Amino acid sequence: MSIQPVYKELDPVMEGNHKESDEKNHASGALKKNPAQLRQITNSGRMVKMNELDPAHILIVDDDEAFGQMLKNVITKWSGFDCTYVQSAKEALKIMAERSFDVVITDIKMPETNGIELTRIIKKKYDADVIVITAFYEDFTYEAAIENGANDFLEKPVRHTELLLRMKRVLKERTMLNKRKQAEEERKVTLERLRKALGATVRALVVTSEIRDPYTAGHQRRVADLARSIGEKLSLSDDQIDGIRMASTIHDLGKISVPAEILSKPAKLDDIEFALIKRHSLSGYDILKDIDFPWPVARMVLEHHERLDGSGYPNGLTVDNILLESRVIAVADVVEAIASHRPYRAGLGIDVALDEIEKNKGILYDREVVDACLKLFRENGYELTS
Numbered sequence: 001m002s003i004q005p006v007y008k009e010l011d012p013v014m015e016g017n018h019k020e021s022d023e024k025n026h027a028s029g030a031l032k033k034n035p036a037q038l039r040q041i042t043n044s045g046r047m048v049k050m051n052e053l054d055p056a057h058i059l060i061v062d063d064d065e066a067f068g069q070m071l072k073n074v075i076t077k078w079s080g081f082d083c084t085y086v087q088s089a090k091e092a093l094k095i096m097a098e099r100s101f102d103v104v105i106t107d108i109k110m111p112e113t114n115g116i117e118l119t120r121i122i123k124k125k126y127d128a129d130v131i132v133i134t135a136f137y138e139d140f141t142y143e144a145a146i147e148n149g150a151n152d153f154l155e156k157p158v159r160h161t162e163l164l165l166r167m168k169r170v171l172k173e174r175t176m177l178n179k180r181k182q183a184e185e186e187r188k189v190t191l192e193r194l195r196k197a198l199g200a201t202v203r204a205l206v207v208t209s210e211i212r213d214p215y216t217a218g219h220q221r222r223v224a225d226l227a228r229s230i231g232e233k234l235s236l237s238d239d240q241i242d243g244i245r246m247a248s249t250i251h252d253l254g255k256i257s258v259p260a261e262i263l264s265k266p267a268k269l270d271d272i273e274f275a276l277i278k279r280h281s282l283s284g285y286d287i288l289k290d291i292d293f294p295w296p297v298a299r300m301v302l303e304h305h306e307r308l309d310g311s312g313y314p315n316g317l318t319v320d321n322i323l324l325e326s327r328v329i330a331v332a333d334v335v336e337a338i339a340s341h342r343p344y345r346a347g348l349g350i351d352v353a354l355d356e357i358e359k360n361k362g363i364l365y366d367r368e369v370v371d372a373c374l375k376l377f378r379e380n381g382y383e384l385t386s
């Protein structure tokens with residue numbers, strides 16, 4: 001198609017620049033400049049700064065070769081960007097499969113695949129922005145172009161300054177979006193590294209406490225696995241489950257403050273010894289309370305021996321004053337402790353452990369947590385890890 005007014009509009013830009021050799025020399029020169037050196041354009045008193053943008057790759061698609069080439073010349077001359085021209089949507093998709101482009105500037109009315117359809121395919125398959133240009137604005141509204149993914153829309157006749165401004169705006173938005181994506185990725189990597197460091201620190205705490213108390217080595221690990229499984233059974237959020245796993249992994253950390261001979265005493269503890277043991281919840285809380293975990297870890301550790309009826313320790317809390325996460329750890333802790341060997345007795349087995357929580361369901365232990373735990377063992381074949 002031939003759109004005379006467009007040519008007239010663009011002609012002043014092309015003045016003195018008709019020779020192909022001149023154009024090539026100019027383009028290669030512009031591409032060698034760094035962004036700060038990229039030129040400013042003056043037109044009707046307006047200044048268009050094309051700096052601060054990374055060197056961009058532009059693809060022009062138009063079945064009108066003379067117009068397409070002219071757009072290419074304008075963009076190459078006045079932006080210094082790498083610019084490629086093709087005559088059809090088919091050619092555009094072929095070259096886009098081979099190289100990447102930042103912005104595609106396409107005509108709408110073209111034989112075979114039109115510009116709107118090309119825009120839809122590009123937005124689906126490629127990471128490129130699209131500006132559509134047409135003289136047939138009666139048939140294609142701005143909304144239709146945008147709905148199909150176009151980033152901007154221009155009507156012929158096109159003023160070169162407007163085209164360059166729109167292209168600059170699209171590229172700036174693209175650069176900002178990429179920067180945001182990059183920052184988000186970096187934030188995720190940092191967060192993951194911090195989580196790993198936190199996990200490693202907690203594991204170091206566990207190892208340290210278990211060296212002193214080898215008899216209960218593995219207790220915290222088994223409680224953590226069971227508590228996590230109960231949390232999943234209760235459909236708690238991933239974040240809550242992560243917190244439960246972290247806290248249950250170190251829930252007996254406070255035993256580090258209990259004399260080792262009491263922890264490993266192969267006989268029933270007297271009242272004084274038991275009172276010392278009972279201090280471990282508070283000791284664990286004191287060790288952990290100033291660490292800025294993303295979960296209430298210290299509080300879970302403090303509350304893991306609290307019971308719904310207020311008979312637990314250290315604070316004799318009742319039902320609603322005990323965190324759900326703490327109630328989960330409490331059930332997992334009791335089941336593991338009864339089922340496994342203790343310094344003063346052999347393991348009583350899982351059936352005795354499950355009877356204990358079932359008998360005291362809703363009295364000492366949270367009803368829903370107990371039901372979830374019973375289902376795990378009796379219906380889902382859960383076994384305590386070795």
Ligand SMILES: [Fe+2]
Pocket residue numbers: 251252280304305333
């Ligand atoms: Fe404990």
